[in-house]
Amino acid sequence: MGKLIHINGAPGVGKLTIARQMAIRLNARVLDNHAIYNVAFALTEFRSPGFYDAVRASRAAAFQQVLRLPDNETVIFTDAYFDDSKWGWESWGTIEHLADQRRWPFFSVALVCEAAEHRRRIVSAERAERGKLQDASYVDRTVTRRLIERTGDLSKRLDITHLSADTAASFLADWVEATTSGPHRNVAAADSRLSSIVTASPVLSTILGRWDAIALPDCWLSGSAIAQTAWNAAFGLSPEYGLADIDLVYFDDADLSEEGEVKQATRIRTLFPDVPLWIDAKNEARVHLWYEAKFGYPIPPYQSSEHAISTFPTTAGAVAIRPGGAGLSIFAPFGLSDLLSCTVRPNKAQITQAIYEAKVARWRSCWPALTIIDWHNL
Structure with missing residues (x-):
């Protein structure tokens, strides 16, 4: 059986790097949030009604492709969804629905990071090369916001302040594999x-x-x-x-x-x-x-x-x-x-x-x- 792994975390904490390392270990595909959002960023005004419509259309097309994948595939998603955001909850609901349609176990990962380290990461040269957000003040504006996350045996909150991407990815891959081979394979x-x-x-x-x-x-x-x-x-x-x-x-x-x-x-x-x-x-x-x-x-x-x-x-x-x-x-x-x-x-x-x-x-x-x-x- 395949698996849906959702990694949620604020911009700049290192979601995509960790997801890519996990994908190597788990032989998985990665669908990061920028792959969904880039069409909207390129062709619409940010946060306009047209922007959200474009994201919905891109996401729907991507999810249709996920539904066509063989049943033994694993797909890792990355996003930044917050508990106080209507858009975040709307988007979270689409992930829940996708997992339900595929009848895949839904692994929920929330990545957190201390503010000082988060500021260092968000201004990295690698993010600049990819055209990603590099505003260190963003960390201060979001430090009190809660991520949307599940609780339970298929959910994990991980503080990655002092972890390398490789270490965090290995830890999470071990957890997914152990859980899948254990009693919770019967989701x-x-x-x-x-x-x-x-x-x-x-x-x-x-x-x-x-x-x-x-x-x-x-x-x-x-x-x-x-x-x-x-x-x-x-x-x-x-x-x-x-x-x-x-x-x-x-x-x-x-x-x-x-x-x-x-x-x-x-x-x-x-x-x-x-x-x-x-x-x-x-x-x-x-x-x-x-x-x-x-x-x-x-x-x-x-x-x-x-x-x-x-x-x-x-x-x-x-x-x-x-x-x-x-x-x-x-x-x-x-x-x-x-x-x-x-x-x-x-x-x-x-x-x-x-x-x-x-x-x-x-x-x-x-x-x-x-x-x-x-x-x-x-």
Whole structure:
């Protein structure tokens, strides 16, 4: 089976050099971000609408070629995607979708570097020869920005401040090879298992079967209903046991009104009169407007539905599905291991201990065989 390896890091840290060294070791292809962006840089104004359209077109053409590759190929991507960027989250979603289409394991690498060393690297002569960004002040402007990254067994954050490119590449190649030859080679099997569970659920399969009628931007079926359906399958319970509601999340930053969200949720419920559960539809683009009033502390605006899902309270609950070209499209930023092993683990990206403990209290009463990880054990 092939592999998709995504290396994310700020400009100038050394992504491409490391990717090329890894490619030699892994017999892989490299598709770096400049190969995607250069047409847009050459023919459009930077950051204009035309620039982003040109990047989307180049990326789509490149990804079509990736889909035509033999199944045993490995492709390494390099990018610079930040957590506070709507464009970054849009682009990240295309990588997730590509991995899902190919049914390849998705290895996520985040490269970080201390500011002083980063400044030295970004002004290197090699970058000048390639026409790359050489502004040392850029480091200071981005030092507090967080990279988009997955967590879980197929993800790795590596501080390369004191590592040569060769050493970093060898470390990452060893990690990829060890993980691929170990128990996580069964990533596709986990996806297949979840797909079977969803297909066996009358509620979830009904909603997915009418997906085109939902017609909401960046929409996913997500949240606890997926995890609870999987737990029911594991414990021999009926698919609907313990389910309180069904959550649909979407992202529409063109309409941040509460009225618009309520209107969409009402419309969605009329599509499923035969579903015996409450169906909620939440516009993740407006969550920051009401979050503080409900939970007592503010959050920054989400940049996409995937961004929001990545902050859900538990790793098992941070899973989303929708129909895809190759069957079921799955977004699981923490992987599916906790979900399929009936493990409840806090995702501390946003929630408090009180929120986590309140959520798991009901789950423990309904599914006492769950393995629940204490908040303090992480």
